[in-house]
Every structure is written in structure tokens, then in C-alpha cells.
Amino acid sequence: MRDTKGTLIYILKRLLLMIFTIIVIFIICFMLVRLLPDSDNPGPGKDPTTFYRIQVAIGRYYEVSPGQYEQLPLLTQLWNFIKNLFVPSTYMNSSGQLVEVSRWGYSWEIDYLQSPIDILFSRMTPTVLINIYSMFLSIPIGLLIGIYMALKKNKWQDHTLSIIVMLFISVPSFVYAFLIQYFLGYQWGWFSPTMADSSMYGWFSGTMINSMVLPVLAMSFGSIAGFARYTRAELTEVLTSDFMLLARTKGLTRAQATVRHAFRNSLVPIFPMILGQIISVLSGSIVIENIFVVNGIGGLFLDSINKRDYDVFQFVAMFYILIGLVGGLVVDISYGLVDPRIRMGGGKGQ
Amino acid sequence: MRKRLLKGTATCALLCTTLAVLASCGGGVNNGELYTYNTYLSIAPSTWNTHNWETSEESYIQSFTEMGLYDVILNETKDGYTVVSEMAASYPTDALPTMSREEQQEAKEITGVTGNLDEGYIWDIELNQNAKWQDGTPINADDYLKSMELLLSPEYVNYRADSYYASNLVIANAERYNKQGRQTIEPAYSYLDLNNTSQSPAWTTTEAYQGQAEFINLGATNPLFDDIFSGDTTDVTLSSFITQFQSDDTMPEAVRLACYRIEDAVKGYLLYEHVTSVDTPDVGWEEVEEPNDIEEEQLNEDIDVNVFDTTDIQVRTELFVSEGETTVKTEKYSRSLLIDDLNTILSGTAARFTWVGRRWAYLTLLRVYVYNDDTVEFSEVGIRKMGDYKIRLFLSKKITSLDLRFSLTSNWIVKTDLYEDLTVQYGDALMTSYGSSKVENYMSYGPYKLESFSATSFRIVRNDQWYGYTDGKHEGQYQMDELYTRIITDHSTAMQEFLAGNLDDIELNRSEMSTYGNSSRRTTTLESYTQKISFNSDRPSLLARQTNGTNKTILANDTFRKGLSLAVNRNDMASTTTAGSQAFTGLLNGLYITDVEKGEMYRDTAQGKSVYTELYKAEGGDPYADGYTETALSEGDNGYNFNMATKYVAEAIKEELASSENGHLQSGDTITLQLRVYDSTSENTTLLTGFIRSEFTDVINAAVNRLKEEDSTAYGSLNLKFELQVITDQDYYNTAKTGRYDMIFSIWGGAATNPYNLMQVYADSEFTNCCEYGFKGKQDEVYLEIDVNENGTIEASTERRTYKDWYEYLNGNTLVEPEGERDANGDFVDPELQAEYKKVHTEKLNILAGLELGILGRFEAVPLLAQGTSSLTSFKVENGTNTYINLVGYGGIRFMTFNYNNAQWAKAVSEAGGDLSSSYRG
Incomplete structure (x- = not known):
């Protein structure tokens, strides 16, 4: 890191920008989800008074006159939410202790009266495990296939693998998820077709790992294909560079030149991709989780929107936005770490 | 193919043999083997708090872990139901x-x-x-x-x-x-200290008066009038009070003018609020064009008096039109002018009250927020x-x-x-988060207890503390040891799990019916819901949404809607678009019970049967055939007669083409109807809407062709098209309430034991969930004749009432059936009681059937299907009964027996190759 000060200033700038971005996105998310059409009527069979009392309590409505309720202006709702985020209200519990309400509010539709933080983190484990296993599988296999394809460029091996790779990139994941579930799970019975219950088997038992194989495979196919294609493209380009000729003329074997020079150089754009994969272990796939009955967070985001579970949506959205922004920053910084020629924060004059 | 058949037969034979052997052994629960029932839900319950549940998923867990004071269960012979004491020691x-x-x-x-x-x-x-x-x-x-x-x-x-x-x-x-x-708006008069001699108001209770807002309501009563007038003044509203003053020639002109000014102001504001500033007027307001059109009941609205400062409301300044003028002079109104006018009016009662003349006196005619301190x-x-x-x-x-x-x-x-x-x-x-999220947040007391809970599965196991396992009254019941429920959102995954023996039941969708529809393991569960189309029959609201070249107003034509109803082949609809629903033409399907003790089903009664007979008594046969005579439509046709439908639609088109109403149908128009649905992409909705589109298009085209054939001179160049637009509207019930729709699928049902009360949905003008816009709000104006005493004539005083009055009469305290000891047939032992019961019960049935017929005859609510679902049950278990019995279904978990324990089932499934699909095919 030859220009530490410049890099630090760059990071600081990005952090400040990130805070600004978060605030803007926070407001946009808050507004947009509440602008979605939603019934202002409790619906058949529900006591309207109770419905509106809850709406008033959670700060969405106010009682204009007895029996007449109207939505609070969005800005007022936003202000109330922010106020509760920093200065949560308190109440006396049945033991006489003063307790704060959840800063991020509560779930009213998905998991009644649970804090969105608890809901998100209670569903994190299976998602993270599947993603990590998938990552451990897809990165080495993807890179190896990519290298092999580059080395066998334009030969039948390359063509065959390219077709397979394109197939996995083009076909939506749920298609091969269904296929592997049907054949490997139900027809041949090699693996459990749906994920086992963690409350019975724990996270690292044989049964649990067996039941995770299919979702992991389904998650991995696309990534393997992506890594293979990218690695092939980068490595092919590097292998045809002049310095590779120089390396060979210096007396290096093809393998030495490929590993020491070509592969390392081709990693410059691939490494951030891997980093992105690592960061995305926190995000779940709605389709895969539905098919394999995984108690993950894939569906939580969509569920919170569909059910208008506003507080859950707000927290989940902000969590992923934060992860995304931090991830983006880390990836950008990683360019400089991987390739010293890339300097952070360099202006035009530098 | 042959191989598959052999494999299927072999699997079935294997399962049946094992089943027979095991059945002979009997299903015990304490033999050390575990009997688990594996099932699924597509949505996880967000709570199972018995004080707070809303959806069926949210009441699912309690059905195993809690118990009522009484329970309805299969009777001993398993061909009916009986009520037993559970958490209660005996009957009340x-x-x-x-x-x-x-x-x-x-x-x-x-x-x-x-x-x-x-x-x-x-x-x-x-x-x-x-x-x-x-x-x-x-x-x-x-x-x-x-x-x-x-x-x-x-x-x-x-x-x-x-x-x-x-x-x-x-x-x-x-x-x-x-x-x-809770906070309410009440007459300020009740809370004012009338002995207060100062110029500022004083209140008898500080808790009662909530704020500064003051409301005027011409349609509300006021205890002040009790003190002004003697006698029964319960119905005297501010409006009728000022009307009396207006017409009282002995009143000073100023008082009479003040009365008119207040009426001008309130009516002017209501007109502005409901007609001018709102896109779609409220119910009943669409006919209001000027203040005088406002009806008495429309005056009952609390208006914040401050609106007169912010809204341009003109009131008269003179009682009579000045000479040479055509109208009275007016001025802009305000809150302070209103106060002056109210005080002026009160001066007309000056002799009676000492407080008249004080600055706050006007408040006695107004209303204020009152905190409901009715401490209980x-x-x-x-x-x-x-x-x-x-x-x-x-x-x-x-x-x-x-x-x-x-x-x-x-x-x-x-x-x-x-x-x-x-x-x-x-x-x-x-x-409270009692009964949500975690096992620790809940305490069971039923036959089972909650053992584990997560967002994708929960396990319910035997509750050893339950009295039923030791009281000797539940022998042979609750054989299940544990219930494992998984949340499986994806239906195809659930189906695969079922076929792999991992689930013990699966609900079938329409496409699976062709494969498993004839399975011996299929059961149909009826629901007390009727799926119908609710039409908007209100011409002004249809016209408001009509654009050039399109027509919607034809929907207001009763004959047209009747034609559309007759055009729907409900039998085909049920079989091709649903998995378990049945063709149906009534509002109350076959699950409704009119005598619970006797087990009398409404649809089996003469009155219940008469509804179809009466409604379709002239709708059979081919009206275009030579020598056609009026014929009844057979019950098997379920309200379908395409040629009759064509005739009615053709008649309606003729009527509408000849109409002089604004926006009437014209040649070249496209009849464009919107069908609002919750989710236009779901398989069920796509099939249903596709079916409706096809049926409606066919009948309209057939009607146009008939008209051309019949009278080529008048209709030879007639050009009409039909378009059905399917609109996704997750709030379509509320949209329907405002009249901004053409048609919706409305599904309604209620407690099977109380069909009488369900009529509120259709007959109560104030019931907000009525979806038949055009009739909604008019149920207390439109009269219906029912021959309650079956003497063949209608007595105007007792047998002609509005829909709402019939509903109220049916559910009020007049028609109360007696109670007493009954014999095995459900008849009263006491002949007098039996006679009284028969009289009242027959009257109730006659009114119920009369109301149903009356509503159906309007063709605003057009029933299509009695809702139901089809399921497969695994070979692992047997239901308590093979016949669906009202209120108890197939007996539930209480009477379910197991053919296999878990180990035996796993072995049987394994021997069948892990795929039971061939066994479940019919």
C-alpha cells in the first residue's frame, strides 16, 4: 500500500457517501412500501375497532374522530419510526421492570410481535450454511474448469464444456433444482429431497448434511458455470499476452508460466467476483429455499412486502443494503490489494 | 406402459396385503411403536394465541393443543355427530x-x-x-x-x-x-354545566370533554329537545327541530332565518363534500344534485364547525326574495356566523332557559368529543x-x-x-406474544402439546397431562402419537413428498385431478362457502367508468344479467376448473343446518329445494324451438340453458339499443366488463376467468347472431363485441363497495349452524360487506313478498316487508323455536311443543327460502360453485368414517386410526421403491 493516506481518504469518502446513500435508501424504502396499495379495511370477519386500534398503536393510522380513522401522513410515520429507532418508548412489564420496545418495531404478519432482528437472525443459519457449502464447492470447481477450458481453448473439450456452462447459465436455477430433487432425491433416493429439521438433527449431523446436498448443488451449478466462463475468458486473454511469450522464452515450462504468471494475472478481475460470492452468503434464494423447504431468509424479504409487514421489510431491506454497500466498498478496495497498479482515490492529476 | 402397470399393481397389492395383516392386529398406541402423522401447511402461522388468531393457519395448532368445554364429534354409529362434554364435566x-x-x-x-x-x-x-x-x-x-x-x-x-x-x-x-x-361524539348539552353564569362554558366532568372541536349534526338527536318539547322526543333531530321553527309563523323572522341559514350551510357543505370534491360519491349520494335532494338520513353526519371558515359555503341573508330579484341574497358562511345563528335560534326558547343569552349557549345545540368514561x-x-x-x-x-x-x-x-x-x-x-414464535411462549392443555416450532416445521406430541388418556371416555380415540407439520410453500414439492410417503395427506389441484381423481384414497371436503359473481347493477356508476366505444351500462339491465347467469355451464366449470368444488346455484350450500338437534339440512327441506324450482321454473327447454312451451329447467342442469340465455341476452340488447338513457348501448360498441380478482395469475383464477370469458363471449355472439337472423332490417348491421378484462385487485371487496367495478368473484359463507344470520350479507342495507352494488343500501327500500303462512295469499301487513325487515324479523326475538325434550327422531316429546316448533320452524324456513329466492332473482349475486377441496390420504391412516359428515368431516384426528406405525410405514414405502404414485392412481 504505497499511498496509504490516499486510500484512507478514499475509504472515508466512500463511508460518508455510504451513510448518505443508506439514509436516502432508508427513506425511499420506507415511503415506497407504504405507498403500495393496501386495504384500509380490516376485511370480512375482523372487528374493525380492533384492527384500527392496532394500526393506531403501531403508528400507521390516527383517529380523526370517533370511529373514523385515517392514515398518518407518510412523513409523520417516518418521523415516528426514526424517533423509535433512536429513542424507543418504554413500558413497565409484568415484573415491574422498565422495558424498551423493539427499536425496529415488530412483525405483525410473519411472526407476531417478534422483533425483525430476531426474525432475520433466526433464519440466517441455514441460508449461510448452504451458501458457504456452495461457495466451497463452486469456487474451486469453477476455477479448475475455467483453467482447463482455457488451456484446451477451441478444442473439443473446450467446446463441450462451454456448451454445458452456457446451459447452466441460461437455464433458470429452479429448473435444475426440480430435476436434481426429482432424480437424486425422489427417484434414486441418494439424498434427502428436502432439508431436515434442525430442531431434530442439529446443523452438522449426517442427516442434516445429507439433506443439504441437493440445495447446495442447486445453488452451486450456476456459480460454477459463472466462474468457469469468467476464468476461461480472463485466462485465455492472459495466455495470449506478450509477457507469457517472454516467460516461456525465459525457460519456464507451460505449467510454470500458467500458474505463476497467467493465472495470477487473470485473478485480478476474478478475485472481486469471489469476494462478492463470500459476501452474498448472507442472502438466500427464494426459489431454492421454497423447493427444498429451507427455513432460510430467501422468502423473508418478499414475504414482508406481500404481507405488508412494514417493520420487517424495513429492517431486512436495510440489512441487505448495508451488506451490499459494504461489499461494494470491500470489492473496490480489494482491486488495489490484488493489483498494486490500481490505486484508490487517484484523481486525474495523480 | 405394461411394466408401469405391473409395478403399480404390485405396489398396490403389497400395500393392501400389509394393510390387511396390520388391520387384523388392531391399532394400539401403547405398544411401544410410534404413530406419527406427517402433514403440511403452505403458510406458517404467525400466532396461535386463542385470543388473537385470525386465519385458519392460526387456529391450526390450537385444534390439537386445546379443548373446548364441549366438542362436536362423530356419534357412536359414525354416521352423524354428537356433542360431548370435554373441559366441562357435564352439559350446562x-x-x-x-x-x-x-x-x-x-x-x-x-x-x-x-x-x-x-x-x-x-x-x-x-x-x-x-x-x-x-x-x-x-x-x-x-x-x-x-x-x-x-x-x-x-x-x-x-x-x-x-x-x-x-x-x-x-x-x-x-x-x-x-x-x-373509547372516544365518541356526543351532544355537548349532556356535559355542560347549565348553572354556569359566566360567559365561558363549564363542563360537568373534565374527563368527558376531550378537545376544542365542535360538531354540528342535523340528523342527530339531542336531550335538549326533551327539555324544550314535552312528551316523547326520542326521534327529534336538530333538523326536525329547526324545521319546526322555520314553519312556525309565531317565531321572529330572525329565528326563522337563522334556521334556514343553518340548513343552507350544512346541506351546502354536505353537497360539496360528497358530490363535488369526491371522485365517486358515497352510496346514495349519486342522485344528489342540489341541497334539496339531500335526504333526512343523509344529514346524520358530524361536521366540524371550523369547515365553514375554510370552505366557501353560501347561505341566505334574507328570509324572502327581495322585490325584483329571482333568488334570495347570500353571503359566505363562517363559524362565527354559525354561532350567531345558533344563539339566535335558542332565543326562540328564551322563556324556558336561564342560560340562553350566554355566549356559550350555542354549544347546547352542538356536539363535542366525549371520552367514554362508562367505567365497567x-x-x-x-x-x-x-x-x-x-x-x-x-x-x-x-x-x-x-x-x-x-x-x-x-x-x-x-x-x-x-x-x-x-x-x-x-x-x-x-x-402479547403468548402463543407465537416459540414453544416456551405457550402452554397446551389438550390431547397434544407443542414440542417444537420453527418457521418451517412444528411438532405436536402427546400431552401426558391430558385427562382424556385416563378417564375411560376416550377409548379408541387419539391413536396418533405425534403430528409433524411442515411448511411447504411449493405444491409440487409437497406432492413429491406425499408420493414418497413423507406426507400423509395432500390437497389436489385441478391438474392433478386427471391423475388422482379416481383414487380410492381421495376425499372431498365441502366448505360452507359459495363462490359467486357479484355484479354492479348501478347504472350511474357503470356509466361513470364507461369510455367512448365501450359499454358497461348494459350490466344494469336485469334481463342481461339473467342471461349471463343462464349462460354459465356450472357443471363443466366445476369439473374443468376446480379440484373439489361443485356446481351450485344457491346462496346456502348443502352444509347449512336448520335444525342442529335433528340434523336437518336446509337444502334437504322442501323450502330449500323450492328455491331452485321457483327460480328456474320457466327457464328450461329451447325457446327457439317450434312449439316451445314454458318448461322448468332440470336440477341437473344447475342453472344452465344456453338457448334461454341467448334469448335473454338478445332481449336485453334490444332494450338497451332502444333505450334513451344516457350512455346506452349502441351498435359498434364493445361490451367491456372488468372482472376484479385477487390474483389473476393463479392457476385457479386463470381457469375460472378463462371459462367465464368463453361462456359470456359465446352467449353475446349468439344473441347478436339471433337478432340478425330474426330481424335483418333492424339488426342486419348490428356490430357488438365483448371483452372481459381480468384485473388484479387485492382490495377488490373494498373497490366493489365503492361501485368502481363491473364484477368480482365474491365468496361468502358462515357458520353452518346458523344460515338465518348469513342472510345479513345480502339483506342488511347497513352491512358494509355487501358486494352487490346497485342493491347495496337499498335493502331497506325494496319490498319482498313471502307467503310465510303458506295459505297461498300475501297479507300486506305481515307478508310484505323490505329485505332488511325480513332479515331482522327472521333473526329477532319473534320467531323463537321452543326448547324441550326430543325423541330419537328429533321430534318434541310434548305434542304442544312439537306443534309450536313446527309452526315457528316452518315460518323461519319459508322466510329463509323466500329471502334466498328474492336475492337470487335479482341476478346481482350469481352463484357458481359450492366450494370444496379434494385431498389424498395416505395408506398409513384411515379416517373415522368414509362419508363426509357435516360439522365433523371424516372424524378428524380424534377418530383416525393407523394401519402402519412409523417403522412399518418406512419399510412398506421402501419395498414399494420409494414411489407410491402408482398406488394412488385410480
């Missing part, structure tokens, strides 16, 4: 005969009964002394009282609080207790502890013993200490 007993005179007097005060306290109001219930919570703590009367207190607490917001005052079972003062502390202690609520294991219910509505038992098949008790520990105060409300 009417306490009145055992009560002393003092106790009866106290009971009258609690129940609010004004006349003689009759039987049916006070009930004693002995509690089951063996009942315990899953932790072994006994359940006693205190649990029932404290739980009821929490359920009804005005501080908690519990969706189920109204279960014990808004249904058949009305516990005295429960509603008052639950709703105390829980001790006033009609539930008492009569012993450690005995409670007494005081009801403010009479109920029969049978109805009471039915009402108490669900329970309200919660583990109160845990409930309170889990309480959160949010805003001004208390909420």
Missing part, C-alpha cells in the same frame, strides 16, 4: 330455577333484562376437575375468569374479544367492558366463579342449551401468568 344447566329471588334480581341487573327473567339467560357450567395445563397445574374456575378478563380487557387489542358478545353467545356487559375508554369493572361482566370448578354465565341474549354447547366448542383460557409476562405495551395498546 339453566341456573334460574335454582336461584333465590335476590339472586334473580341481581341477575336481571347484570343481564339487563327488563321484563321477567326467563330461562336461557343464566347458565351454570361444572368444570372438568381432571383438566390440567401441560406442566401439571390444575385448570380451575380462576383460569376461566382471569382468561376472560384478559381477553376482554380494554387495554389489550385482541381480535377474538368479540367472540363472546358479537355472536350467538352474548355474555352480559362483555362488550361494554371491552369497549370502555370486570366484576360486572357476566361470568362468575361459583366454586373452584364451577362457573356461571350471565347472558344478555337468551340461548338454548344446544346452542350454548356449540358456542363453547372453542375455549378462551390461556396461561395467564405467562400471557402477562409476554405482554408488550406498544403505543397505547397492550399486546
Whole structure:
């Protein structure tokens, strides 16, 4: 890191920008989800008074006159939410202790009266495990296939693998998820077709790992294909560079030149991709989780929107936005770490 | 193909052989083997708190872990149902005969009964002394009282609080207790200190007056009028009060003018509010064009007097038109002018009240916010502890013993200490996470207890503390050891799990019916819901949404809607678009019971059957055939006759083309109807809407062709098209209430044991959920004749009422069937009682059928299907009965028996190659 000060200033700038971005996105998310059409009527069979009392309590409505309720202006709702985020209200519990309400509010539709933080983190484990296993599988296999394809460029091996790779990139994941579930799970019975219950088997038992194989495979196919294609493209380009000729003329074997020079150089754009994969272990796939009955967070985001579970949506959205922004920053910084020629924060004059 | 068949036959034979062997062994529960029932839900319950559940998923867990005071179960012969005591030790007993005179007097005060306290109001219930919570703590009367207190607490917001005052079972003062502390608008007169001599108002209670807002309401009554007029003034509103002054020539002109000015102001504002500034007027306001069009009942609206400062409302400044002018002079109104006018009016009563003339006097004619400080202690609520294991219910509505038992098949008790520990105060409300998220947040007391819970699965196991396992009254019941429920959102995954033997039931969708429709393991479960199309028949609101070149107003033509109804082949619709629903033409399907004790089904009664006969008595045959004579449509056709439909649609088109109404149908128009649905992409909706589109298009095209054939001169160049637009509208019920729609799929049903009350949906003008815009709000204006006494003539005084009046008469206190001992056939042992019952019951049936026929005959609510579902049940288990029995279905978990324990089932599935699909095919 030859220009530490410049890099630090760059990071600081990005952090400040990130805070600004978060605030803007926070407001946009808050507004947009509440602008979605939603019934202002409790619906058949529900006591309207109770419905509106809850709406008033959670700060969405106010009682204009007895029996007449109207939505609070969005800005007022936003202000109330922010106020509760920093200065949560308190109440006396049945033991006489003063307790704060959840800063991020509560779930009213998905998991009644649970804090969105608890809901998100209670569903994190299976998602993270599947993603990590998938990552451990897809990165080495993807890179190896990519290298092999580059080395066998334009030969039948390359063509065959390219077709397979394109197939996995083009076909939506749920298609091969269904296929592997049907054949490997139900027809041949090699693996459990749906994920086992963690409350019975724990996270690292044989049964649990067996039941995770299919979702992991389904998650991995696309990534393997992506890594293979990218690695092939980068490595092919590097292998045809002049310095590779120089390396060979210096007396290096093809393998030495490929590993020491070509592969390392081709990693410059691939490494951030891997980093992105690592960061995305926190995000779940709605389709895969539905098919394999995984108690993950894939569906939580969509569920919170569909059910208008506003507080859950707000927290989940902000969590992923934060992860995304931090991830983006880390990836950008990683360019400089991987390739010293890339300097952070360099202006035009530098 | 041959191989597959062989494999299927072999698997089936293997399963059947094993099943026969095992069945001969009998299914025991204590033989050391585990019997698990594996099932699934597509949505996880967000709570299972018995005080707060809303959806069917949210009541799922309690159906295993809780138990009502009584329960409806399969009878001994398994061909009907019976009511048994569970958490109660015995049937409820009417306490009145055992009560002393003092106790009866106290009971009258609690129940609010004004006349003689009759039987049916006070009930004693002995509690089951063996009942315990899953932790072994006994359940006693205190649990029932404290739980009821929490359920009804005005501080908690519990969706189920109204279960014990808004249904058949009305516990005295429960509603008052639950709703105390709410804010209302009341006449200020009741709260003003009239002896106050200062110029500022003084209030008799500081708690009552909430704020500064003052409201004027011409349609509301005021106790002031009791003091102004003598005699019965309960119906005197501010409007009728000022009308009297207006027409009283003895009143000073200033007073009369003030009356007119106030009327001008209020009506002017209402006109502005409801007609000018709102895109779509409220119900009844569409015909209001000028202040004089405003009806008396439309005046009943609280208007904040400050609006006169912010809205340009003109009022007259003179009582009579000046000479040379055509109208009276006007000025812009304001709050201060209103106050002056109110004080002027009061001056007309000057002689009677000392306070008239004071600055605040005007308030006596206005209304203000009042905090409802009608403090009700829980001790006033009609539930008492009569012993450690005995409670007494005081009801403010009479109920029969049978109805009471039915009402108490669900329970309200919660583990109160845990409930309170889990309480959160949010805003001004208390909420509890009891029965949500975690096992620790809940306490079971039924045959099973919750063992584990997560967002994708939960396990329910035997509750060893349940009395039923040792009381000798539940022999052969509850063979299941545990219930494992998974949340499987994806249907194809659930189907694969079922076929792999991992689930013991699966609900079939339409596309699976072709494969498994004939399976011996298929059962159909009917629901008390009728799926119908609700049409908008209101011409102005249809016209408002009509654009050039399109037509919607034809929907207001009764003959057209009738034609559309006859054009739907409901039999085909049920078989091609649904998995378990049945073609249906009524509002109340075959599940509704009109005599619970006798098991009399409404649709089996002569009255129930007469509805179809009457409605379709002239709709059979081919009206275009030579020698056509009026023919009844057969029941098997289920309201379908395409040629008759064509005839009606053609007639309607002719009428509309010839109409002089604004926006009437013209040649070249496209009849464009929008069908609003919750999710236009779901398989079920796509199939249904596709079917409707096809049927409607066919009949309209056929009608146009018929017209061209019949009269080529007049209709030779007739050009009409039809377009059905399917619109996704997740709030379509509310859209329908505003009239901004053409048609919706509306699905309605209710308690199968109370079909009479369900008529409210269609016959009560004030019932907000009525979806038939055009009829909605008019049920108290439109008359219906029903030959209640079956004498063949209509007596104008008793047999001609509005729809609303019929509904109220049917559900009021006049038609009350007697109670008494019945024989095995359900008839009363006492012949007098039997005669009385027969008379009242027949009248009720006649009115119910008359109302149903009346509503159906309007063709605004057009029933299509009686909803139902089809499921497959695994070979692992057997239902208590193979015939669907109303109220108890196939017997439920209570009577389910197991052919295999878990190990045996796993082995059987493995031997079948892990794929049972061939076994389940018919």
C-alpha cells in the first residue's frame, strides 16, 4: 500500500457517501412500501375497532374522530419510526421492570410481535450454511474448469464444456433444482429431497448434511458455470499476452508460466467476483429455499412486502443494503490489494 | 406402459396385503411403536394465541393443543355427530330455577333484562376437575375468569374479544367492558354545566370533554329537545327541530332565518363534500344534485364547525326574495356566523332557559368529543366463579342449551401468568406474544402439546397431562402419537413428498385431478362457502367508468344479467376448473343446518329445494324451438340453458339499443366488463376467468347472431363485441363497495349452524360487506313478498316487508323455536311443543327460502360453485368414517386410526421403491 493516506481518504469518502446513500435508501424504502396499495379495511370477519386500534398503536393510522380513522401522513410515520429507532418508548412489564420496545418495531404478519432482528437472525443459519457449502464447492470447481477450458481453448473439450456452462447459465436455477430433487432425491433416493429439521438433527449431523446436498448443488451449478466462463475468458486473454511469450522464452515450462504468471494475472478481475460470492452468503434464494423447504431468509424479504409487514421489510431491506454497500466498498478496495497498479482515490492529476 | 402397470399393481397389492395383516392386529398406541402423522401447511402461522388468531393457519395448532368445554364429534354409529362434554364435566344447566329471588334480581341487573327473567339467560357450567395445563397445574374456575378478563380487557387489542358478545353467545356487559375508554361524539348539552353564569362554558366532568372541536349534526338527536318539547322526543333531530321553527309563523323572522341559514350551510357543505370534491360519491349520494335532494338520513353526519371558515359555503341573508330579484341574497358562511345563528335560534326558547343569552349557549345545540368514561369493572361482566370448578354465565341474549354447547366448542383460557409476562405495551395498546414464535411462549392443555416450532416445521406430541388418556371416555380415540407439520410453500414439492410417503395427506389441484381423481384414497371436503359473481347493477356508476366505444351500462339491465347467469355451464366449470368444488346455484350450500338437534339440512327441506324450482321454473327447454312451451329447467342442469340465455341476452340488447338513457348501448360498441380478482395469475383464477370469458363471449355472439337472423332490417348491421378484462385487485371487496367495478368473484359463507344470520350479507342495507352494488343500501327500500303462512295469499301487513325487515324479523326475538325434550327422531316429546316448533320452524324456513329466492332473482349475486377441496390420504391412516359428515368431516384426528406405525410405514414405502404414485392412481 504505497499511498496509504490516499486510500484512507478514499475509504472515508466512500463511508460518508455510504451513510448518505443508506439514509436516502432508508427513506425511499420506507415511503415506497407504504405507498403500495393496501386495504384500509380490516376485511370480512375482523372487528374493525380492533384492527384500527392496532394500526393506531403501531403508528400507521390516527383517529380523526370517533370511529373514523385515517392514515398518518407518510412523513409523520417516518418521523415516528426514526424517533423509535433512536429513542424507543418504554413500558413497565409484568415484573415491574422498565422495558424498551423493539427499536425496529415488530412483525405483525410473519411472526407476531417478534422483533425483525430476531426474525432475520433466526433464519440466517441455514441460508449461510448452504451458501458457504456452495461457495466451497463452486469456487474451486469453477476455477479448475475455467483453467482447463482455457488451456484446451477451441478444442473439443473446450467446446463441450462451454456448451454445458452456457446451459447452466441460461437455464433458470429452479429448473435444475426440480430435476436434481426429482432424480437424486425422489427417484434414486441418494439424498434427502428436502432439508431436515434442525430442531431434530442439529446443523452438522449426517442427516442434516445429507439433506443439504441437493440445495447446495442447486445453488452451486450456476456459480460454477459463472466462474468457469469468467476464468476461461480472463485466462485465455492472459495466455495470449506478450509477457507469457517472454516467460516461456525465459525457460519456464507451460505449467510454470500458467500458474505463476497467467493465472495470477487473470485473478485480478476474478478475485472481486469471489469476494462478492463470500459476501452474498448472507442472502438466500427464494426459489431454492421454497423447493427444498429451507427455513432460510430467501422468502423473508418478499414475504414482508406481500404481507405488508412494514417493520420487517424495513429492517431486512436495510440489512441487505448495508451488506451490499459494504461489499461494494470491500470489492473496490480489494482491486488495489490484488493489483498494486490500481490505486484508490487517484484523481486525474495523480 | 405394461411394466408401469405391473409395478403399480404390485405396489398396490403389497400395500393392501400389509394393510390387511396390520388391520387384523388392531391399532394400539401403547405398544411401544410410534404413530406419527406427517402433514403440511403452505403458510406458517404467525400466532396461535386463542385470543388473537385470525386465519385458519392460526387456529391450526390450537385444534390439537386445546379443548373446548364441549366438542362436536362423530356419534357412536359414525354416521352423524354428537356433542360431548370435554373441559366441562357435564352439559350446562339453566341456573334460574335454582336461584333465590335476590339472586334473580341481581341477575336481571347484570343481564339487563327488563321484563321477567326467563330461562336461557343464566347458565351454570361444572368444570372438568381432571383438566390440567401441560406442566401439571390444575385448570380451575380462576383460569376461566382471569382468561376472560384478559381477553376482554380494554387495554389489550385482541381480535377474538368479540367472540363472546358479537355472536350467538352474548355474555352480559362483555362488550361494554371491552369497549370502555373509547372516544365518541356526543351532544355537548349532556356535559355542560347549565348553572354556569359566566360567559365561558363549564363542563360537568373534565374527563368527558376531550378537545376544542365542535360538531354540528342535523340528523342527530339531542336531550335538549326533551327539555324544550314535552312528551316523547326520542326521534327529534336538530333538523326536525329547526324545521319546526322555520314553519312556525309565531317565531321572529330572525329565528326563522337563522334556521334556514343553518340548513343552507350544512346541506351546502354536505353537497360539496360528497358530490363535488369526491371522485365517486358515497352510496346514495349519486342522485344528489342540489341541497334539496339531500335526504333526512343523509344529514346524520358530524361536521366540524371550523369547515365553514375554510370552505366557501353560501347561505341566505334574507328570509324572502327581495322585490325584483329571482333568488334570495347570500353571503359566505363562517363559524362565527354559525354561532350567531345558533344563539339566535335558542332565543326562540328564551322563556324556558336561564342560560340562553350566554355566549356559550350555542354549544347546547352542538356536539363535542366525549371520552367514554362508562367505567365497567370486570366484576360486572357476566361470568362468575361459583366454586373452584364451577362457573356461571350471565347472558344478555337468551340461548338454548344446544346452542350454548356449540358456542363453547372453542375455549378462551390461556396461561395467564405467562400471557402477562409476554405482554408488550406498544403505543397505547397492550399486546402479547403468548402463543407465537416459540414453544416456551405457550402452554397446551389438550390431547397434544407443542414440542417444537420453527418457521418451517412444528411438532405436536402427546400431552401426558391430558385427562382424556385416563378417564375411560376416550377409548379408541387419539391413536396418533405425534403430528409433524411442515411448511411447504411449493405444491409440487409437497406432492413429491406425499408420493414418497413423507406426507400423509395432500390437497389436489385441478391438474392433478386427471391423475388422482379416481383414487380410492381421495376425499372431498365441502366448505360452507359459495363462490359467486357479484355484479354492479348501478347504472350511474357503470356509466361513470364507461369510455367512448365501450359499454358497461348494459350490466344494469336485469334481463342481461339473467342471461349471463343462464349462460354459465356450472357443471363443466366445476369439473374443468376446480379440484373439489361443485356446481351450485344457491346462496346456502348443502352444509347449512336448520335444525342442529335433528340434523336437518336446509337444502334437504322442501323450502330449500323450492328455491331452485321457483327460480328456474320457466327457464328450461329451447325457446327457439317450434312449439316451445314454458318448461322448468332440470336440477341437473344447475342453472344452465344456453338457448334461454341467448334469448335473454338478445332481449336485453334490444332494450338497451332502444333505450334513451344516457350512455346506452349502441351498435359498434364493445361490451367491456372488468372482472376484479385477487390474483389473476393463479392457476385457479386463470381457469375460472378463462371459462367465464368463453361462456359470456359465446352467449353475446349468439344473441347478436339471433337478432340478425330474426330481424335483418333492424339488426342486419348490428356490430357488438365483448371483452372481459381480468384485473388484479387485492382490495377488490373494498373497490366493489365503492361501485368502481363491473364484477368480482365474491365468496361468502358462515357458520353452518346458523344460515338465518348469513342472510345479513345480502339483506342488511347497513352491512358494509355487501358486494352487490346497485342493491347495496337499498335493502331497506325494496319490498319482498313471502307467503310465510303458506295459505297461498300475501297479507300486506305481515307478508310484505323490505329485505332488511325480513332479515331482522327472521333473526329477532319473534320467531323463537321452543326448547324441550326430543325423541330419537328429533321430534318434541310434548305434542304442544312439537306443534309450536313446527309452526315457528316452518315460518323461519319459508322466510329463509323466500329471502334466498328474492336475492337470487335479482341476478346481482350469481352463484357458481359450492366450494370444496379434494385431498389424498395416505395408506398409513384411515379416517373415522368414509362419508363426509357435516360439522365433523371424516372424524378428524380424534377418530383416525393407523394401519402402519412409523417403522412399518418406512419399510412398506421402501419395498414399494420409494414411489407410491402408482398406488394412488385410480
